Structures are given as C-alpha cells and as structure tokens.
Amino acid sequence: MNLDELMAEVREINLSYLMLAQQMVRQDKTMAAFRLGISQEVADLVGSLSPAQVLKLARSGMLLSRLRFEDDSILDMLANYTKGKSLAQSHAAILMAGQELTALA
Amino acid sequence: MAKKSLISEVKETQLAIELIQVGARLQVLESETSLSRERLLKLYKEVKGVSPPKGMLPFSADWFLTWMPNVHSSLFINTFRTITKHTECAGIEAVLKSYRLYQEFLVGNQIEEVLSFTRAWTLVRFFESRMLQTTACCKCGGNFVVHPNDLHTDYECGLCRMPSRAGKTKKAGMEASAMSASPAENTSRKLKQKKVA
Numbered sequence: 001m002n003l004d005e006l007m008a009e010v011r012e013i014n015l016s017y018l019m020l021a022q023q024m025v026r027q028d029k030t031m032a033a034f035r036l037g038i039s040q041e042v043a044d045l046v047g048s049l050s051p052a053q054v055l056k057l058a059r060s061g062m063l064l065s066r067l068r069f070e071d072d073s074i075l076d077m078l079a080n081y082t083k084g085k086s087l088a089q090s091h092a093a094i095l096m097a098g099q100e101l102t103a104l105a
Numbered sequence: 106m107a108k109k110s111l112i113s114e115v116k117e118t119q120l121a122i123e124l125i126q127v128g129a130r131l132q133v134l135e136s137e138t139s140l141s142r143e144r145l146l147k148l149y150k151e152v153k154g155v156s157p158p159k160g161m162l163p164f165s166a167d168w169f170l171t172w173m174p175n176v177h178s179s180l181f182i183n184t185f186r187t188i189t190k191h192t193e194c195a196g197i198e199a200v201l202k203s204y205r206l207y208q209e210f211l212v213g214n215q216i217e218e219v220l221s222f223t224r225a226w227t228l229v230r231f232f233e234s235r236m237l238q239t240t241a242c243c244k245c246g247g248n249f250v251v252h253p254n255d256l257h258t259d260y261e262c263g264l265c266r267m268p269s270r271a272g273k274t275k276k277a278g279m280e281a282s283a284m285s286a287s288p289a290e291n292t293s294r295k296l297k298q299k300k301v302a
Contacts, residue, residue: 030192030193031202031206034184034188086214094247098248
C-alpha cells in the first residue's frame with residue numbers, strides 16, 4: 001500500500017466514523033456517548049459538526065477513532081479466551097463499561 | 106386537589122408503556138410514575154395482554170452476590186454508573202437506557218438473560234441505600250458488586266477466580282461437547298448411545 005492509498009483509506013474511515021457517530025448522537029445522545037466512549041460534551045460537539053467541518057476533520061491525516069484497550073487484559077480476554085466465549089465476553093464487557101470516557105479537558 | 110398537567114400525564118404514560126415493555130413489575134411502575142393503580146393495571150393489560158404478576162418483588166440483596174447474577178449485575182451497574190456520571194441522563198431514564206444496553210449485549214453475544222428489569226431497578230435502589238457497593242478486583246481491575254460489610258482487601262472477582270463448578274451447567278456442557286467434537290465423532294457417539302439404549 002503506498003502513501004496515497006493509505007491516506008485515502010484513513011480519510012474513508014474517518015468519514016464513515018464521523019458520519020456514524022453523528023447519526024448515533026442524533027438518535028440517542030446518552031447511548032451514543034456510552035457506545036462511542038465519549039462524554040456528553042464531546043457528543044454534543046460531534047453532533048453539531050457541519051458537513052464541511054466533518055470533511056475537513058476527515059482529511060486531517062490522523063485516524064480519529066482510537067483503540068479502547070487501556071492495557072492488555074481486555075484485549076487478551078477478547079482475543080484468546082480460555083474460559084469459554086460468553087464468559088470472556090462478559091468479563092471484557094464489565095471492564096469496558098467501567099472505563100472512563102473521553103472528555104474535554 | 107392539584108390540577109394535573111395533561112402533558113406530564115402523557116409523558117408518564119409513555120414512560121410506563123416503555124417500562125412495561127422491558128418487563129417492569131407493577132410495583133416499579135407505581136414508584137416511578139404518579140399514575141393511579143387502576144390506570145397502570147389497565148395499561149399493563151393493554152400492553153402485555155395479561156394481568157401483571159402478583160406477589161412481592163424479589164428483595165434479596167444476596168442474589169446479586171451469587172456467581173452468575175454477580176457477573177450480570179456488575180455489567181449493568183458499570184453501564185449505569187458510566188451513563189449517569191458522564192451524561193445528563195439520570196433516574197429511571199438512566200436505568201432504562203442501561204438496561205437496553207445490557208439487553209443489546211445479550212442479544213449480540215447470544216447470552217441468556219439473567220438480570221430482569223425489575224432486578225436491575227432493585228439493584229440501583231440497593232446501591233442508593235448503600236446495601237450494596239462495588240469494589241475493584243485486584244487482578245483485572247474491574248468493578249464488581251459486593252456487600253459493604255464484607256472484607257475487600259485483595260478482592261478477586263468471580264471471573265478471575267472462578268468457583269470450581271461455576272457455569273458448568275448441563276446445557277453448557279452439551280454445547281461445549283458439540284463444539285469440540287467433530288461431526289464424525291458426534292455421529293459415532295450418537296450411534297453408541299443408541300446401541301446402549
């Protein structure tokens with residue numbers, strides 16, 4: 001994959017991510033905040049972006065969504081479960097539900 | 106008698122309908138809305154098609170500490186806390202939304218429901234009255250429902266330190282053997298069983 005292709009992919013993902021996030025926020029702000037892992041202020045901000053702003057953000061060259069694994073324990077549970085699938089998923093869900101959300105400083 | 110606002114009545118009826126749909130018992134409706142008992146009864150019958158179950162609500166706080174319910178109630182309370190802490194959503198609205206998220210988790214991962222809505226609501230009430238609390242597991246760091254009067258130094262959650270027979274139900278065993286055994290083995294086993302029978 002050359003650089004142009006890479007940047008195009010990043011732009012594509014950013015665009016779909018932002019559009020999906022906006023749709024989720026408009027449908028139900030609380031649930032969207034929980035699912036996206038962002039606080040209500042950030043959710044408000046995302047919801048209020050204009051299409052032009054979304055495009056500009058998507059073109060920034062950085063991936064706007066980031067991994068939510070703070071340490072290797074959640075990743076480990078989801079990737080190589082030894083206790084059985086449903087238990088590992090429940091365990092990971094408990095840890096992820098208790099995570100701090102991204103908030104404005 | 107104070108005059109009732111029509112708009113608030115409509116809103117409360119809407120809330121009651123949503124609560125009935127997720128499986129709330131009549132006592133929950135009575136304490137969360139100001140609608141009369143007769144109206145709620147009628148509404149319940151209209152939404153569910155049957156009369157509401159009678160009798161007391163489950164009142165045991167110990168139920169939430171048993172193994173499987175503890176996993177599910179810990180998931181629910183973590184969701185509820187995150188929602189109430191980071192958004193403006195509060196009260197019964199937050200309970201409802203957390204419960205919806207919990208249900209989505211169950212459907213998405215094909216896990217059977219353990220925590221009913223009424224139990225979830227009771228759990229939140231127990232937390233408010235400090236009959237239950239959460240503590241962090243020393244291994245995974247997750248927050249789990251515990252009794253406030255127990256000792257929690259070096260607490261290990263039920264998932265990091267599983268009780269020896271936990272989750273080993275007849276059904277789970279059958280599913281596991283169905284998953285591990287190859288189709289050929291499975292049929293041969295079935296044949297053997299038939300022969301024995």
